[in-house]
Amino acid sequence: MRIIVIGGGVGGLALAQGLRRAGVGEVAVYERDASAKGRMQGYRLRVSPDGERALREVLPKPLQDLVVASSNYRREGALAAYDEKLEPLWAPSFTDPRGDSPDKIDAVDRATLRRILLAGLDDVVHFGRRFTRFEQRGERVVAHFEDGATDEGDLLIAADGANSQVRAQLRPADAAVDMGVRGILARTPRAKAIEAGLPELLQDRFIYVIGGDGQHLGLMPMVFREDPQQASARLWPGLRFEPTADYYMSVFSVHKEQLGVPDEEFFAMTGEELRELALKRTAAWHPDLRGIFAHADAEEVYPVGLRTTVPVVPWETGRIVPLGDAVHTMPPTGGVGANTAMRDAAVLARELTRVERGEATLAEAVTVYQTEMVGYATEAVQMSLKIAKWSLQVDLAEGQTPSHVSSV
Ligand SMILES: Cc1cc2nc3c(=O)[nH]c(=O)nc-3n(C[C@H](O)[C@H](O)[C@H](O)COP(=O)(O)OP(=O)(O)OC[C@H]3O[C@@H](n4cnc5c(N)ncnc54)[C@H](O)[C@@H]3O)c2cc1C
Known part of the structure; x- marks a missing residue:
């Protein structure tokens, strides 16, 4: 075959x-x-x-x-939600059938x-x-x-x-059908964000921000248990990984109509322009949340559409x-x-x-x-x-x- x-x-x-x-x-x-x-x-x-x-x-x-x-x-803690002023909304606990098994693959x-x-x-x-x-x-x-x-x-x-x-x-x-939501996807080096004052409560959990202005932000940490290159030398020698460091992935989402930027323009924006757009749209948000965009790598910021x-x-x-x-x-x-x-x-x-x-x-x-x-x-x-x-x-x-x- x-x-x-x-x-x-x-x-x-x-x-x-x-x-x-x-x-x-x-x-x-x-x-x-x-x-x-x-x-x-x-x-x-x-x-x-x-x-x-x-x-x-x-x-x-x-x-x-x-x-x-x-x-x-x-x-600890799976998910915590806040509003745009960083007022806590809720922090549910989920049951994962894998429990806290030490070799569980939570995210990659x-x-x-x-x-x-x-x-x-x-x-x-x-x-x-x-x-x-x-x-x-x-x-x-x-x-x-x-x-x-x-x-x-x-x-x-x-x-x-x-x-x-x-x-x-x-x-x-x-x-696939367009759901009418546009997102700005960014990668922010973890060390840079923490050095710039990211509060401890935002450092290690999946954070979901529900803005009263209808805008949303998902913030997810990626903290490598072990450097991939180092781990592969031990487990599968010969693989080559790009040098990497811990980071946050963030997705800022807003309805297409609310974004006020036509698709042709939005999807042609550079990373720097998208970062500026996120900062502009969140001018009234808590500065610790805006820091996520401010410290994002401009060349690692992309537009996404939900379908x-x-x-x-x-x-x-x-x-x-x-x-x-x-x-x-x-x-x-x-x-x-x-x-x-x-x-x-x-x-x-x-x-x-x-x-x-x-x-x-x-x-x-x-x-x-x-x-x-x-x-x-x-x-x-x-x-x-x-x-x-x-x-x-x-x-x-x-x-x-x-x-x-x-x-x-
Ligand atoms: C912001 C964001 C966050 C996400 N987070 C998660 C998450 O946490 N967990 C999760 O489970 N999913 C997540 N997803 C969804 C996930 O990314 C996709 O569901 C997944 O990548 C689908 O895998 P796939 O192999 O079907 O397609 P893809 O991973 O898209 O792979 C398709 C491949 O086909 C290649 N290709 C396309 N056209 C051609 C062509 N004509 N000829 C040859 N090659 C071609 C592409 O280059 C690509 O490499 C996320 C998606 C987004 C946008």
Whole structure:
């Protein structure tokens, strides 16, 4: 079985790892980015119990240990909410089935995870290859790339994210819906923020600020348990990580109409302009909160738009199979998009293993995977939308359909 994976993001790479671990078929991953550095979609990823289980299922033990070693060092209290003047609103306690297990993966640095997911896949992942279209020839699928190259396989996996080109060709009506919320994503070095006086209560927890002015801020610490380069020397020598230090990821969110900046302008802004915009919009906020923007690295500030897939539907059972954001985009409010993509990877790898062993036909395996995926992905989207509705006062208007497609 030759399996072509379009997209070397979280989901595509997790699938390649799972297939490699199970010794299933011959895998080729095609990624448009020139290198492992990747696109900006957030710096820190919260890892849910389901996401952790999936990661452990697809990765060999030393790489699992490397994810643990380089994951976020979580101290106390899960989440605390404040208003824009830093008046406490509430601090709920959540029960995590993993408890306080010392090797629990609470959150990871996205770039670090991507490097770990690439480990051992040098002969599998092809960078700088932008997929343009596919063609079905009987039992085979041919993938075409921008540079004129082609590849042919038994299965084509659409793991090319929220703007999936594979989906655009096969199911153009399924594109994700714009939720009308715009975000400014920033990365602020932790040492700089603390030196500048970030109060202790904001230093180690997930902070959610609900502004009385309708604007919101999520602030998440990423404190490496161990430097990834150092941990890899011990656990999987030979991997190269970009030098990194502890940081805060922040997402400042506001309704599109309230932002007062047209999309064409907003999405063309430089990091410095976005940082200034956040500072301007929060002029009346507590200075300790504004410090997060003031000390952010200007070249690490990006615009984001919230989108969602409604509803999540299976694709025809055939040779083209969806995975991750390509089939279930969801707002980051639930912190489960990447976790769901990793779960897809684990389930699909498991099903394709059954095909390899002669326990199922390809059509049966794809049907089982899609049925399972649609079930848990629907729950994940609904949970993320519920939190978005509650926290950002955003809801999909009655009757809104995927024809409200945004290019954001
Ligand atoms: C601000 C923010 C914070 C988030 N935080 C979390 C979180 O804490 N936890 C969580 O679980 N999720 C989080 N998410 C969601 C998460 O980022 C996505 O759900 C996840 O990345 C989806 O994985 P994927 O593999 O499907 O797609 P992606 O990670 O988007 O990967 C798709 C890959 O395909 C490549 N590609 C695209 N088009 C082509 C093409 N034509 N040819 C070749 N390659 C192509 C892309 O370059 C990319 O590498 C967050 C999202 C945002 C925006």
